Amino acid sequence: MKEKIKSVSVVGLGKLGLPLSAALASRGCHVVGIDSDSAKVQEFNQGKFCFEPQLEDCLTLGKERLSFTTDLNQLLQTDITFVIVPTPSMADGSFSIEYVEQALERIGNVLRQKNSFHVVSVVSTVLPGSMEVLKAVLEKKSGKRCGQSLGLCYNPAFIALGNVIHNFLNPDFILIGESDQESGETLEKLFIDFCTNAPAIHRMNFINAEITKISLNTYVTMKISFGNTLARICEQLPGADAEVVAKALGSDSRVGPKYLRGALGYGGPCFPRDNRAFSCMGRKVGIPAFSAEATDRVNEFQVTWLLSLVKSYAKKEDVIGLWGLSYKPDTDVIEESQGMKLAEALINDSHPVVVYDPVAMSNSQKILGNRVSYADSALDCLRQASVLVIMTPWKEFSRFEKNQADFYDGKQRLIIDCWQILKGDFSSSEMKHVVLGKTL
Numbered sequence: 340m341k342e343k344i345k346s347v348s349v350v351g352l353g354k355l356g357l358p359l360s361a362a363l364a365s366r367g368c369h370v371v372g373i374d375s376d377s378a379k380v381q382e383f384n385q386g387k388f389c390f391e392p393q394l395e396d397c398l399t400l401g402k403e404r405l406s407f408t409t410d411l412n413q414l415l416q417t418d419i420t421f422v423i424v425p426t427p428s429m430a431d432g433s434f435s436i437e438y439v440e441q442a443l444e445r446i447g448n449v450l451r452q453k454n455s456f457h458v459v460s461v462v463s464t465v466l467p468g469s470m471e472v473l474k475a476v477l478e479k480k481s482g483k484r485c486g487q488s489l490g491l492c493y494n495p496a497f498i499a500l501g502n503v504i505h506n507f508l509n510p511d512f513i514l515i516g517e518s519d520q521e522s523g524e525t526l527e528k529l530f531i532d533f534c535t536n537a538p539a540i541h542r543m544n545f546i547n548a549e550i551t552k553i554s555l556n557t558y559v560t561m562k563i564s565f566g567n568t569l570a571r572i573c574e575q576l577p578g579a580d581a582e583v584v585a586k587a588l589g590s591d592s593r594v595g596p597k598y599l600r601g602a603l604g605y606g607g608p609c610f611p612r613d614n615r616a617f618s619c620m621g622r623k624v625g626i627p628a629f630s631a632e633a634t635d636r637v638n639e640f641q642v643t644w645l646l647s648l649v650k651s652y653a654k655k656e657d658v659i660g661l662w663g664l665s666y667k668p669d670t671d672v673i674e675e676s677q678g679m680k681l682a683e684a685l686i687n688d689s690h691p692v693v694v695y696d697p698v699a700m701s702n703s704q705k706i707l708g709n710r711v712s713y714a715d716s717a718l719d720c721l722r723q724a725s726v727l728v729i730m731t732p733w734k735e736f737s738r739f740e741k742n743q744a745d746f747y748d749g750k751q752r753l754i755i756d757c758w759q760i761l762k763g764d765f766s767s768s769e770m771k772h773v774v775l776g777k778t779l
């Protein structure tokens with residue numbers, strides 16, 4: 340095995356690349372963060388960063404070892420370059436590798452000047468077959484062959500926004516697709532030093548790593564959609580409670596408890612598109628991915644169903660309040676979020692809507708504009724609404740107490756708690772409290 344890796348570069352400082360750079364620096368690596376967006380690099384150099392739990396702590400811990408630049412030549416000072424640039428979804432569900440190709444062309448050109456071994460590791464999500472294309476690009480531009488003074492790996496991250504740093508430092512497993520043994524060993528060594536736990540490390544060829552990456556999220560979303568279907572059925576049966584059922588089901592070791600909780604659909608920048616990409620992968624090889632397609636349909640149904648539930652209680656003029664617009668707690672990302680989807684559906688149905696989210700207000704304002712009103716606080720949102728729907732299980736919402744005096748103002752009101760996060764039954768003469776997953 341090689342010496343301890345001391346120096347790493349990260350190309351693409353987005354939602355993933357910045358936290359990875361900071362986490363690596365906090366663990367003792369010298370890190371050069373490189374992004375083609377000069378305005379972003381300037382902001383980072385001025386100390387302005389996006390919201391992600393633990394990011395600030397890592398930036399502080401790693402301050403002396405972390406720099407940001409637009410200059411790709413700086414990667415020559417490092418041993419490994421992680422590439423984390425976007426791979427946007429195409430109309431057929433596949434991912435474009437255009438930006439990764441561009442990045443590898445430029446990296447290849449720079450690596451022409453380097454004599455010692457350098458590993459390029461693609462973290463961006465790609466579809467099976469892409470890494471062979473990328474290998475040809477890198478070899479052509481660098482004038483080197485993988486396995487000689489150059490190596491290429493596929494090392495996708497299994498992280499959730501809001502937990503990126505924790506997930507980087509404590510992964511269940513590390514996935515490494517490798518062009519050659521030395522590259523895989525180099526990455527393995529880095530992760531052994533970097534991770535605070537002792538994750539399983541799976542090293543394999545490119546195609547198996549590409550299939551593993553895309554399959555994992557597809558399996559998890561299948562479980563979420565199953566849990567949601569179960570919840571919708573429980574809501575229709577007297578005495579049923581999906582949480583009780585899921586707890587028992589999850590204790591079977593073949594099933595496991597995670598992600599089985601029936602609540603709302605999944606969203607965010609990965610789950611929906613990875614699931615569709617899996618279907619696309621199946622179509623490309625002539626095998627229909629029925630389960631992935633059904634997962635997607637179940638997910639699409641959740642907001643349609645929730646809209647009909649709200650409408651069954653609310654009059655047209657009733658103000659509908661939404662608590663939570665981010666696709667999950669601890670992030671300001673609203674991409675494909677259930678809260679944003681319900682807001683759009685309610686607006687299309689001509690309902691007045693008031694929204695509140697602890698951190699995603701400014702992102703949602705860019706999309707919803709003046710079509711909704713924005714509450715100053717969760718309580719303000721509740722007070723303005725006749726029907727309140729809890730869309731994201733932020734901790735802040737779970738702190739409301741039934742006996743809190745300011746919660747009740749005499750107005751008749753309905754709360755739909757999609758995540759069973761309110762403690763106890765809030766029902767009273769002026770409040771109807773509906774909990775998803777339980778008999779409606």
Ligand SMILES: NC(=O)c1ccc[n+]([C@@H]2O[C@H](COP(=O)([O-])OP(=O)(O)OC[C@H]3O[C@@H](n4cnc5c(N)ncnc54)[C@H](O)[C@@H]3O)[C@@H](O)[C@H]2O)c1
Pocket residue numbers: 350351352353354355356373374375376379423424425426438441442462463464465496497498499500608609
């Ligand atoms: N965000 C997630 O939760 C998540 C999770 C797992 C995997 N991924 C994958 O990681 C990849 C990146 O995702 P993200 O959310 O961090 O993207 P992002 O859009 O937040 O950030 C991408 C960054 O790359 C930069 N960039 C683009 N081309 C570049 C180039 N040629 N050179 C240098 N910088 C360049 C952009 O300026 C931007 O700062 C995608 O493939 C995504 O599927 C994301």
